[in-house]
Amino acid sequence: MNCRSEVLEVSLESRQVDEAMLALLHTILLHRSTGKFHYKKEGTYSIGTVGSQDTDCDYIDFSFVRVSSEELDRAMRKSVGEFKDALCNSGSDGVGQISLEFYQKKKSRWPFSDECIPWEVWSIKVNVVSLANEQERQICREKVGEKLGEKVINIVEVINRHEYLPKMPTQSEVDNVFDTSLKDVQPYLYKITYQITDSLGTSVSTTMRRLIKDTLAL
Amino acid sequence: MDSDLSPQDKKDLDKFIKFFALKTVQVIVQARLGEKICTRSSSSPTGADWFNLAIKDIPEVTHEAKKALAGQLPGIGRSMCVEISLKTSEGDSMELETWCLDMNEKCDKDIKVSYTVYNRLSLLLKSLLAITRVTPAYKLSRKQGHDYVILYRIYFGEVQLTGLGEGFQTVRVGLVGTPVGTITLSCAYRTNLAFMSSRQFERTAPIMGIIIDHFVDRPFANMGHMHPCNYRTADEDEGVTYPGVEDSQEVCTTSFSTSPPSQMVIPGKEGGVPQAPVQPSHGTPADHGRMPTCTPSSMARHIPATPSSSREEAETLSQSSEAKSNSPPDILETTFTRKVGAFVNKPANQVTTACLDLPFAAFAPKNFDMEENDLMVNPPDSPVVESPLQGSLHSDDSTGSSGPLQDDFVMVDFKPAFSKDDLLPIDLGTFYREFQNPPQLSSLSIDVSAQSMAEDLDTLPVKLALYEQKIDEFDAFVETLQ
Numbered sequence: 001m002n003c004r005s006e007v008l009e010v011s012l013e014s015r016q017v018d019e020a021m022l023a024l025l026h027t028i029l030l031h032r033s034t035g036k037f038h039y040k041k042e043g044t045y046s047i048g049t050v051g052s053q054d055t056d057c058d059y060i061d062f063s064f065v066r067v068s069s070e071e072l073d074r075a076m077r078k079s080v081g082e083f084k085d086a087l088c089n090s091g092s093d094g095v096g097q098i099s100l101e102f103y104q105k106k107k108s109r110w111p112f113s114d115e116c117i118p119w120e121v122w123s124i125k126v127n128v129v130s131l132a133n134e135q136e137r138q139i140c141r142e143k144v145g146e147k148l149g150e151k152v153i154n155i156v157e158v159i160n161r162h163e164y165l166p167k168m169p170t171q172s173e174v175d176n177v178f179d180t181s182l183k184d185v186q187p188y189l190y191k192i193t194y195q196i197t198d199s200l201g202t203s204v205s206t207t208m209r210r211l212i213k214d215t216l217a218l
Numbered sequence: 219m220d221s222d223l224s225p226q227d228k229k230d231l232d233k234f235i236k237f238f239a240l241k242t243v244q245v246i247v248q249a250r251l252g253e254k255i256c257t258r259s260s261s262s263p264t265g266a267d268w269f270n271l272a273i274k275d276i277p278e279v280t281h282e283a284k285k286a287l288a289g290q291l292p293g294i295g296r297s298m299c300v301e302i303s304l305k306t307s308e309g310d311s312m313e314l315e316t317w318c319l320d321m322n323e324k325c326d327k328d329i330k331v332s333y334t335v336y337n338r339l340s341l342l343l344k345s346l347l348a349i350t351r352v353t354p355a356y357k358l359s360r361k362q363g364h365d366y367v368i369l370y371r372i373y374f375g376e377v378q379l380t381g382l383g384e385g386f387q388t389v390r391v392g393l394v395g396t397p398v399g400t401i402t403l404s405c406a407y408r409t410n411l412a413f414m415s416s417r418q419f420e421r422t423a424p425i426m427g428i429i430i431d432h433f434v435d436r437p438f439a440n441m442g443h444m445h446p447c448n449y450r451t452a453d454e455d456e457g458v459t460y461p462g463v464e465d466s467q468e469v470c471t472t473s474f475s476t477s478p479p480s481q482m483v484i485p486g487k488e489g490g491v492p493q494a495p496v497q498p499s500h501g502t503p504a505d506h507g508r509m510p511t512c513t514p515s516s517m518a519r520h521i522p523a524t525p526s527s528s529r530e531e532a533e534t535l536s537q538s539s540e541a542k543s544n545s546p547p548d549i550l551e552t553t554f555t556r557k558v559g560a561f562v563n564k565p566a567n568q569v570t571t572a573c574l575d576l577p578f579a580a581f582a583p584k585n586f587d588m589e590e591n592d593l594m595v596n597p598p599d600s601p602v603v604e605s606p607l608q609g610s611l612h613s614d615d616s617t618g619s620s621g622p623l624q625d626d627f628v629m630v631d632f633k634p635a636f637s638k639d640d641l642l643p644i645d646l647g648t649f650y651r652e653f654q655n656p657p658q659l660s661s662l663s664i665d666v667s668a669q670s671m672a673e674d675l676d677t678l679p680v681k682l683a684l685y686e687q688k689i690d691e692f693d694a695f696v697e698t699l700q
Contacts, residue, residue: 031344035270036261048261051272052347054254063356065347068259068272149352153389156345160392162338184259 003118006158008151011127012060012144013137014088019057020148021080021124025100025192026055026066027152028122029076031159032102033067033187037178039171050185061145064152069185079192086196087128094128096196102188104166105176114176116191119164122155223397227331231396234331235291237268238339239298239319242346242403243283243372244273246300246317249350250359250368250447269340279370282445286372292319294399299378301371302355303444304362311369311444313381314355315407320377322402326395338394342403345392353389353407359447369444383410 012020035048051068066073080098087096100122106115131137166188169177178186223231248255257272267273283298292298297320305311329335350356359368379386391403685692 027348030348031341035259035263038261038263046263047270048263049259049267049270049272051257051259052344053256054351056254061357063254063351063360065351068257152348152352156348156392157390159341160345160390162341162394168333184261 003121004158004163005121005123006154007123007125008154009125009127010144010147010151011129013131013140014084014094014128016057016059016140016144017084017087017126017128018077018080019060019062020144021083021098021126022055022066022076023057023060023062023064023148024122024124024151024155025076025080025098026073027064027155028100028159029072029187029190030065030067031155032120032190033069033072033185034178036180036184036186037174039174043170045171048184048186057145059141060148061142062148064148067185067187069182071182072185072187076192079194083192083194086194087126090196095126096194097123097125098192098194099123100190100192102190105189107176116189119166223331227397231331231335231398232291234336234339235396235401236287238343238401239287239292240275240280240283241268241271241273241343242317242319243298243300244275244279245343245346246302246350247276247279247370247447248274249347249356250302250370252359252362252368252447269336269343271340271343273343278445282372286374288374290374292321292374292401294321294323296320296375297377299373301373301378301381302359302447303369303371303381304355304358304366305369305444306366312411313383313408314358314368315353315405316377316379316382317403317405318377319401319403321399324395324400325397326400327397329395329397331397335394335396339401342392342394342401346403349389349391349405353405354409354411355407362447368447370447371444379406382406382408385409 008024010020030052033050035050037045037047039045052065053068054063055066056063083096083098087094090096101118102120103116103118106117108115129140131140166177174180177189179189180186257274259272260267263270287298290296297318299319300317301313302315302317303311303313355368358366362368386406386408388404388406391405393400393402395401
């Protein structure tokens, strides 16, 4: 099975990075989260309700809808915060990429750890620009807002192609498909990684190091 | 592979499509209310949340949607459309977007109705939530209230896009294949907002009296079936389909001010009956606790939670001046067409002092020509503070020198600044002129300074000798400073 990969690109100011990333990641997660499953006898299950919440951006002329889950929002903010810090502190010219990967776990026999097989990867390429004056910033606010709107339309278009989605799991398999750790919603299993391109153009890949570490950890 | 739909599946599919249509309308209208929507996630399924999404049901909207559908379902050739338009306070309207739910003939016979179709419809609703925040009408709807309102209209049948102007854009929200056809949801939105930019919304104060409920009862014949994008909370709505007209006749003031407001002519339901609120004079809001104080923005978004109580406040104000005997006369009239401020010279033809609630009305000029009677120019020698208990002010008493009208009032010898006095015959003009051109300081005049310099030079050697004697003292002093 091939992993579906989508790339979105945005250019923005450093103070807009957090909100722009949250807007796009939350839009994707809104579509990739369900209510909590409650398994009953006879192999049937019922699904909880997902609430939604409007969020206004402070530095961008944009509003987006996210899943009403504080836990999920906190997790997103933490990842986005780390990405933004890395982007601004790396000494690079402000080019980086954050990826949201949905995966399924495949149980392996001991001594090998479970395999994580991605089935959808969203990559957002970020290019940070610096602006000279307030007028440019105001224009940037509006332009980035419009750009994010276009990205949301792109995301919705991809999702509504109704391509591969993992099968609904049985009770024993649910943790291989969904993240059941949250108490109010259940997103598909996901992980967020990022990489920053330094000024020489070589990619300082923190994810590679992490992947190697994970594979070696038995 | 059974190509025919089982009766149970057909029944389920029809139910799904019906509730999907109703939820679609709810999402669209709620996204144009002008406020942020927030619903809670719930891990325990209640069974009442269609498509596993928490979407509130506004009763009026459901009612309108069901009325438009009239028992039918969106199908091939039968689209359900939600039209969003903007209406300004001047009565101009403009279509902003049209959302279409329709079906085409492409069938997916193999798809599972109760599972896959249901989940995909849920996904489509989530996409609708996202896309409704992205079209230009969203930003406009968030700012509605002062100059314009957003209205919606639901209709069934053929899509009408001519009102969107030239160059309208289309965005497809998504599609879901079913055994009877493919459900598609899309939006066509206006890009040419030239009508908006040519209008200059220069109002600094909110439009007094722009009443959202105007549109509910459709006083304007050409509005068709337009409805405002506003609602009351569910608790208040029980058993009420539409708010009554009487409840809507309230006007809010945002602040108390000492300066008069601009002319307030309220487009009442009958097209001209003014129902202006009365602003209390000179900032005594604390005493007028009954004045309605809701802001126009909240009024526009939804009817205030307690319309009936604020109606009472607007219509009648008690003569609270009875409580204050020495303060300036408070509001005595409840309605009037134009308010003239104190100290305004322009004659108000319609208004006489008899029906003005001016503070210090005794000093207001009644007649522009008769300046000699103008109290600001010729203050009376001993003016009298008129008793507010007198009721309406009499213009004949403007000189104010008729003496105390009631014995228990003390005559105050009132000497305003710069008033004419025997001791100091100076008037404002003279005072001003004098202080505009003050005499020069003596120390700055050249003759005097030249004289003093010569004297200084003579005494210099003597002073120097004295300082040399006391040099030790000076050094000690300097050391203490360091």
